[in-house]
Amino acid sequence: MVHLAQRRLSRKCLAVPVIAAALVSLAACQRAEEQRPPEIRPVRTLTITKALAGDVVALNGSIQAQTEINQAFRIGGRVIERSVSIGDAIQPGQPIARLDSQNEETSLLAARAQLDAARARQSEAQSMYVRMRDLVAERAVSRAQFESAETAARAAASAVESATSQVTLAQTRVNDTRLVADVSGVVTAQGAEPGEVVGAGQMIVQVARDGARDAVFDVPARAKAALSLNLPIAVALTGDPKVSASAVVREISPRADPLTGTFRIRARLAKPPADMRLGSTITGRLTLAATEVIEIPPSAVIRSDRQAAVWVVDTKAGTVSSRPIEIRSSDPNRVEVASGLNPGDVIVTAGVQALRPGQKVGILKAAP
Numbered sequence: 312m313v314h315l316a317q318r319r320l321s322r323k324c325l326a327v328p329v330i331a332a333a334l335v336s337l338a339a340c341q342r343a344e345e346q347r348p349p350e351i352r353p354v355r356t357l358t359i360t361k362a363l364a365g366d367v368v369a370l371n372g373s374i375q376a377q378t379e380i381n382q383a384f385r386i387g388g389r390v391i392e393r394s395v396s397i398g399d400a401i402q403p404g405q406p407i408a409r410l411d412s413q414n415e416e417t418s419l420l421a422a423r424a425q426l427d428a429a430r431a432r433q434s435e436a437q438s439m440y441v442r443m444r445d446l447v448a449e450r451a452v453s454r455a456q457f458e459s460a461e462t463a464a465r466a467a468a469s470a471v472e473s474a475t476s477q478v479t480l481a482q483t484r485v486n487d488t489r490l491v492a493d494v495s496g497v498v499t500a501q502g503a504e505p506g507e508v509v510g511a512g513q514m515i516v517q518v519a520r521d522g523a524r525d526a527v528f529d530v531p532a533r534a535k536a537a538l539s540l541n542l543p544i545a546v547a548l549t550g551d552p553k554v555s556a557s558a559v560v561r562e563i564s565p566r567a568d569p570l571t572g573t574f575r576i577r578a579r580l581a582k583p584p585a586d587m588r589l590g591s592t593i594t595g596r597l598t599l600a601a602t603e604v605i606e607i608p609p610s611a612v613i614r615s616d617r618q619a620a621v622w623v624v625d626t627k628a629g630t631v632s633s634r635p636i637e638i639r640s641s642d643p644n645r646v647e648v649a650s651g652l653n654p655g656d657v658i659v660t661a662g663v664q665a666l667r668p669g670q671k672v673g674i675l676k677a678a679p
Contacts, residue, residue, distance in 0.1 A: 351671045354631075355661035356624055357611065359652050361603040370595040371549070372528035374587050376519030377579065380494055382407055385487045386415075387510045390503050395516060397501055401492040408515050412488035419481035426474035433467035440464035496520040497589060519589050524580050526558045528595055529573040532640040538563055542597070544578050549592040556583045558595070572640075604639075605648045611660045612638075612646055621652070622659040622666050624674070631659060631670050 388410035395407055443460035446452040500517035503509045526546045530538065540560055547555040558578035567574055578595070580587070587593070611621050615633050622631040636651030652658070659666065666672070 351629075351673045352662060352665055353675050354622075354624075354659045354663075354666070354672045355675050356657050357607065357660045359605060359607070359656040359658065360654055361605055368530070368534050368597045370528040370530060370534075370544075370597060372526055372593050372595060374580075374583070374589055374591045374593060375525050375527045375577075376496065376499075376521075376589060377523040377525050377577075378520040379499065380496070380518050380520055381514040382490060382492065382516050382518055383512050383514055384408075384410060384490055384509060385511055386410070386484055387508070387513075388412075388414075388488060389508045390505050390515070393501070393503075393505055393515065395498050395501075397498050399498045400496070401498060401518060402495050403492055405492045407490045407492055409490070410488040410509075412485055415481065415484040415488055419478070419485050422474070422477040422481040426471070426478050429467070429470040429474040433464075433471045436460070436464040436467035490515060492518070494518055494520050499589065524583055524587070524589070525561070525577040526556075526580055526593055526595060527575065527577050529568065529571065529575050530597070531573055531642075532567065534597065535563070535574040535576075536639070538576065538597075545596045546578070546580065546587075546593050548586065549594050551586070552594070554584050554586045556587060557581050605652055605654075606645045607648060607652070607658065608660050609641065609643065609646050611658050611663065612636075613663050622663055624657040624659060624672060626657055629671055629673075631666050631672055632668055 391409055391411050393408040395401055395405075401407070440460045440463070443452060443457045447454060447457040496518040498516045499519045500514070502514040502516065509515070526544065528544075538560060540563070542560045544558045544560065545555065546558050547553075558580045560576055561579045562577040564575040607621070613620050613622070613633070615635065618635045619638050620633045620635045623634045624631055634651060637649040639647045639649035641647065659672070661675075662672075
C-alpha cells in the first residue's frame, strides 16, 4: 500500500510541470495572435473629379402622327360589324363599325307612339279650349271652366314637347349605333372585334390624323436633364440615312417609364419627306449641352441595404467605409452619380466584394 501511494504521488508531481508548460505555450500563442498585423487588402481606386459632358447622343425612335384620335361609340352594345382595319385610310363620314340596334329601334317606335298619343290629347284639349273661349265670351260657361280648359291645353302642349324630346333622344341612340369617321387619317390600332360587347367610349379604332408628324424618342435620364423645348434634333431613316429631316422638341414627358427609366420626347418634323411614313424607324442625333457631372465605373457600385453605395478610402488611416450614393443614370460602361460623392473623394473600383467597414487596404494604382 505504501508503494502504491508513492507511485500515485509521483505521477501527480510529474503532471504539474506538463500542465504548466501547456499553459505557458497557450499564452504565448495568444500573444502572437494579438501581435499579428491586420490583413491588408489590395485594391484599385479612383479619385473623383467633375468632367464636362456634352456628348452627341444617338436615339432610336419612330414616326408618329402629331394627333391620334380614338374612334368610339357613344353608347354601349354588341358590335356586329367593323368596316376598317389597321392601315386603312379613312375620310370623314366613312362608316367604321355598327352595333346591334334592335333595342334602340324598339325604343324609338315606343317614343313615336307616345308622341302620337300626346298630339291627339293636345288636339282634343285645344279644341275644348277654343269652345270654352267662345262660350265664356257669351257667358254660357263660368270663368273657372274656361280656365280649366286653358290649363289642360297648356299641359297637353307641354306633353307634346316632352314626347318630341324623347323621340329625338331615341333617334339619336339609333344613329349612335353606327360609328362613322369624323377625321381623315390612317387606322393605327383596332379594339373590339365583331361579336364583342363594348361600353360607351371604348376604343374601336385609333386613327392617326393626317397632317403634322412627330419624331418620337425615349431618351435616358442623363439626356433628359439637358433637354429643352425647341431643341433641334437631326432625324434620318434607320434603313436609309440619306432620307433625313430636321425636327425641334415640342413635348418632354415629366415622368419616366417604370420599366426602362427613360423619358419620352416628341419632336415636330419640319417638312418630312414622303418616305418618312407613319411607323417608320428613325435615328435621331441630339447634341447635349455641356454640364459638369461625376461619373464612376459600374464595378465601383455595391448594394448596401438595397441602396447603391461605394467604398470610400480614408487615405490617412488606410481604411474603407461604405457611403450611399444616388444614381442619376447608368449604362454598361458608366454610372452618373447625382449625389453622395464630391471631387477629391477616393473610391474603390476593384476588389469591392472582399471589403468590410474599417478594412485596411493597400492601393495598387490610383487613377488620376
